[in-house]
Amino acid sequence: MARGEGVQTRSSSETSNQFSALDPGGRSFSDDARNPYFLSNSDYPGASLVPKILTGCENYSSWRRAMTVALIARNKLRFVNGKLLAPDEDDDDFELWNRCKSTVISWILHAVSNEIAESIMYMESATTIWTNLEERFNQKNDPRVFEAIKTKQSLAQGSSSVTNYFTRLKSLWDLIQEYRPQPACTCGAMKIIQEYHDED
Structure with missing residues (x-):
């Protein structure tokens, strides 16, 4: 077999465009660390981001803090605070945005109790889930x-x-x-x- 025969490879232009998204200000990303659409090998949907799951009002404050730190470290906080809006469905970046949004939702579902997960399971937006948890559990105590x-x-x-x-x-x-x-x-x-x- 000739060298490289039968092996599927990406062209250089395809590789360079894998994360060619622009931020909301229209600026191109020069590296993966600045790109909110970038997912590393450890950023799989079932990853556990925080040491303790959310169980209710009694631990919401510490849980929210831990989740916020974890999302900032992965450059995904804008998916829950509403600052990274969904592109149009025909936009080249829509699939990247949708994949990251779904990953963030999965992280949240794995970071809450089964009862809470059932109540947010069918919410389509990570921002909606984040806001819902805030309204339910961040109460004056x-x-x-x-x-x-x-x-x-x-x-x-x-x-x-x-x-x-x-x-x-x-x-x-x-x-x-x-x-x-x-x-x-x-x-x-x-x-x-x-x-x-x-x-x-």
């Missing part, structure tokens, strides 16, 4: 805030190391901050309040 403040006030180092004590304390601070975020401010007062918080 005054009892959790009360318990966190109460626990923080009574927390003592005891026999724990400084590192373990601070880790526990910071997790309580972060939980309170998540449910009671600081309002936007341009007068500079919030910066002072944040400095007081950091000192505490």
Whole structure:
């Protein structure tokens, strides 16, 4: 058999155009890392992106944070926050967009409990799923805030190391901050309040 005979290869133009998509601003992607349509070998639909699945309001905050970090690392956050809109169906990039959207939906389905997965299974858009979960589980939880403040006030180092004590304390601070975020401010007062918080 002659060298290369019977082996299917892609032409150079076909390879170079595999990820030739443009971003919403019309700029071409110079490398895969900047291309939201790029999927590496580890970005398969059944991949587990976060260590713990979403079970409800009690762990939504930490789950959302972990999922956001994972999606940013894979350059796929725009598929859930609505900033990367679907191209027209006759657009050359539509199939790439649709494949990535379906992959992101699969990641979300594998990162939630079976009960939650059943309720979002037939939603066509990753953005719709993300927004639906936000509306259902990111609720004000005054009892959790009360318990966190109460626990923080009574927390003592005891026999724990400084590192373990601070880790526990910071997790309580972060939980309170998540449910009671600081309002936007341009007068500079919030910066002072944040400095007081950091000192505490």
